[in-house]
Amino acid sequence: MSFQNLGLSESVLHGAQRMGYSEPTPIQLRAIPVILTGRDLVASAQTGTGKTAAFALPVLSKLDHPEPQIRCLVLEPTRELAMQVETAFRDYMRFMHTEVSLIHGGVGYGKQKEDLARKCDVIVATPGRLLDHMQQKAVDLSGLQVLILDEVDRMLDMGFLPDVRRIVEQCPKNRQTLLFSATIPEEIQRLSAWCLRDPERIEIGATFTPAETVNHAFYPVAVAQKFELLLALLTRTNFDSILIFTRTKDGADRICRELKKNNHSVVALHSNRTQTERVEALEGFKAGRYEVMVATDIAARGIDIAGVSHVINYDVPQHPEDYVHRIGRTGRAQNVGDAFTIITAEELPHVKEIERFIGQSVPRLKLEDFKYFYTAIFNEAEAAASLKAAKGVRTHKGMRFGSRRKR
Numbered sequence: 001m002s003f004q005n006l007g008l009s010e011s012v013l014h015g016a017q018r019m020g021y022s023e024p025t026p027i028q029l030r031a032i033p034v035i036l037t038g039r040d041l042v043a044s045a046q047t048g049t050g051k052t053a054a055f056a057l058p059v060l061s062k063l064d065h066p067e068p069q070i071r072c073l074v075l076e077p078t079r080e081l082a083m084q085v086e087t088a089f090r091d092y093m094r095f096m097h098t099e100v101s102l103i104h105g106g107v108g109y110g111k112q113k114e115d116l117a118r119k120c121d122v123i124v125a126t127p128g129r130l131l132d133h134m135q136q137k138a139v140d141l142s143g144l145q146v147l148i149l150d151e152v153d154r155m156l157d158m159g160f161l162p163d164v165r166r167i168v169e170q171c172p173k174n175r176q177t178l179l180f181s182a183t184i185p186e187e188i189q190r191l192s193a194w195c196l197r198d199p200e201r202i203e204i205g206a207t208f209t210p211a212e213t214v215n216h217a218f219y220p221v222a223v224a225q226k227f228e229l230l231l232a233l234l235t236r237t238n239f240d241s242i243l244i245f246t247r248t249k250d251g252a253d254r255i256c257r258e259l260k261k262n263n264h265s266v267v268a269l270h271s272n273r274t275q276t277e278r279v280e281a282l283e284g285f286k287a288g289r290y291e292v293m294v295a296t297d298i299a300a301r302g303i304d305i306a307g308v309s310h311v312i313n314y315d316v317p318q319h320p321e322d323y324v325h326r327i328g329r330t331g332r333a334q335n336v337g338d339a340f341t342i343i344t345a346e347e348l349p350h351v352k353e354i355e356r357f358i359g360q361s362v363p364r365l366k367l368e369d370f371k372y373f374y375t376a377i378f379n380e381a382e383a384a385a386s387l388k389a390a391k392g393v394r395t396h397k398g399m400r401f402g403s404r405r406k407r
Contacts, residue, residue, distance in 0.1 A: 006032045009061040015092040016057060025050040027204045032058045040179045040191050040199035044338065049204060051150075051180050052088045059146050059178075060089070063121050066097045067141030072122040073171070073312060074380045075164060077154040079104040079275065080282065082219045085150065086124040098122065105129040106275035113138050127155070127163035134170060144171050147197060149195075152181040152188050160189060168195045182325070214327050216339040222375035223344045227255070228313060231262060232370050234292070240309040241285065245277030245326050247315035252294045255314060259292060266292040297322055313341035316350045345377040 003024055005015050024032065027045040034041050035058035035367065045051055050226070055074075063071050074089075076082040086102040093100065101115035102126035109132075116138050123130075133139045147168065154162055177196045179186055222231045234242065245254045249270040256268040267281040267290040285293045297317070308330045316325045323341075330337025340361075343351050355361055364380075366372070 003028075003057075006149060007036050007061070008057055009064045011095040012057055013060045014095040015060075016053070018094065019091055019364075021053070025204070027051050028054040029223065030202050030204070030280075031055065032043055034200045034202070035176075035178060036061065038062075039174050040196040041202065042184065042196065042199045043178070043202040043204075044182060044184050045180075045202075045204035053084055053092070053149050055178050055180065056085075056089055056092050058095065059148070060093055060098065060122075063098055063148070064096065066099070066121060069119050069142070070116075070121070071143060072146040072148065073141065073167075074122065074124045074148040074150060075127055075155075076124060076129070076162055077126065077151050079106055080123050080278065081151060081154075082126050083279070083282075089122055091204065093122075093173070100124060101347060103129050105132075105134065109133075112152050116140075117227060118132065119143075119186075127160045127167060130167060131163055133282050134167070138141055139170075139303070140282040141171050144175055147171050147175055147177045147195075149177070149179045152179055152191070153183045153185065156185070156187055156366065161187065164191070165194075166262055170319070183321070200225055205352070214330055214337050214339050216327055216341070216362055218341050218343045218362050219367070220343050220364055222373040222377075223308055223346070224272060225373055226314065226344065227258060227344055229342055229370065230255070231259075231310065232367055233342075234259075234264065235368065236369075237310060237338075241288070241290075241291045242312060243329050244312045244314055245317070246294060246296060247318070249287045249296055251315065252296055256294045259294070264292050265290050265326060266294060266341075269293055269295040271296070275306055298325070309338070311339040313339070316347040316354070317339060318350055319352045321353045324358065345375060345379065347378070349379065 006024065006029075008272040010017070027043060028051075031043055031051070031054040035055060036251070043051065055349050059072055071271070072083075074085055076085055082102060082104045086100055089100040096159050099120040101112070101118075101120040101124070103112050103116070103123055105126060107127055110131075112133065116133060121142065127349060130139065147318070149155075149164065152164075155164060174316045177199075179192055179196060179199070183190075207208055219229060219233070231275075244255065246255060249272050252268045256266050259266040268286055269281045270280060274279065281293065284290045284383075290362060294314075311330045313323070313326060317326060327339035330339060343364075372378075
């Protein structure tokens with residue numbers, strides 16, 4: 001089925017076609033007709049499945065004729081996500097007369113107050129800054145028709161659900177509410193029962209499974225050779241753009257400095273960067289001025305950039321959910337991507353948690369002609385036994401090695 005058969009307005013269709021959209025993804029195929037009927041919706045889908053278009057296109061079709069009031073409010077957990085969703089709305093509404101405004105912290109209040117006073121049709125906001133404006137009586141939501149709660153599990157992780165509840169309490173009761181989340185734990189179920197009315201429920205695939213379009217592999221190495229192996233991976237990989245994840249902000253800055261010394265065009269993204277620096281980093285990465293971005297988990301759910309061909313986990317994430325979100329930055333919108341994770345003996349417990357969480361074993365690969373130091377991780381049973389003796393970690397057996405996939 002094409003987008004033309006989903007009931008979208010002509011102007012929205014033109015915007016989608018200009019973006020290169022032809023066939024809807026599964027979440028778009030199932031969500032768009034429900035949203036067009038006006039029914040509330042709870043949707044869970046893997047990251048990278050096209051859910052922004054799944055809610056933006058039908059909502060804009062319903063707002064095809066401009067009115068002097070805020071008619072749609074989209075809540076996002078981070079500035080980066082809010083910026084990207086606002087950009088997507090602008091792209092989709094390029095043949096419409098409607099307006100969208102962006103409300104988030106880290107910048108001044110002046111332009112935001114002007115946009116709120118002008119009552120743009122669509123407001124994309126982070127909860128904290130929107131509450132600031134509401135406390136100053138600068139927001140009129142009396143004409144709101146659609147409330148969209150996006151990345152709600154991320155809002156839960158960041159402690160934003162109380163703020164979300166305060167905002168929802170100020171919205172008209174007679175509205176359509178759409179809730180999108182990668183996972184639907186019990187607390188989000190309670191939120192859904194409180195703020196939605198008899199919602200349709202859509203689940204696309206197992207929310208804890210990496211996208212099938214991502215090829216992923218673990219690369220064991222001694223701790224002392226982690227950066228050397230990273231350089232070798234970058235040298236031997238045919239990539240368009242690479243996103244590297246680290247556990248700490250200092251680690252991201254250190255890797256960024258070392259990669260620059262090795263003639264890579266690279267930029268860092270983490271919470272210690274100013275908002276201007278973060279915007280410049282994202283825009284530069286999108287535009288191709290930087291081939292590599294080194295980021296902390298602030299970007300795991302906050303980056304939606306077409307064409308990220310590879311993700312490299314320099315540090316194994318400590319929570320398996322973060323692994324799924326990190327590698328979901330590639331292989332988006334049905335494109336094929338690769339995700340490599342550098343693992344050391346100390347990280348084996350987290351490696352095993354990840355494999356249990358995603359329900360599959362990830363292949364262990366070795367680079368040909370790379371001069372490895374010996375490490376117990378090359379014998380995973382031995383490494384796990386050592387960890388058990390040192391930290392009380394269970395032993396695990398079996399390890400596979402092989403040459404890397406040819407590109």
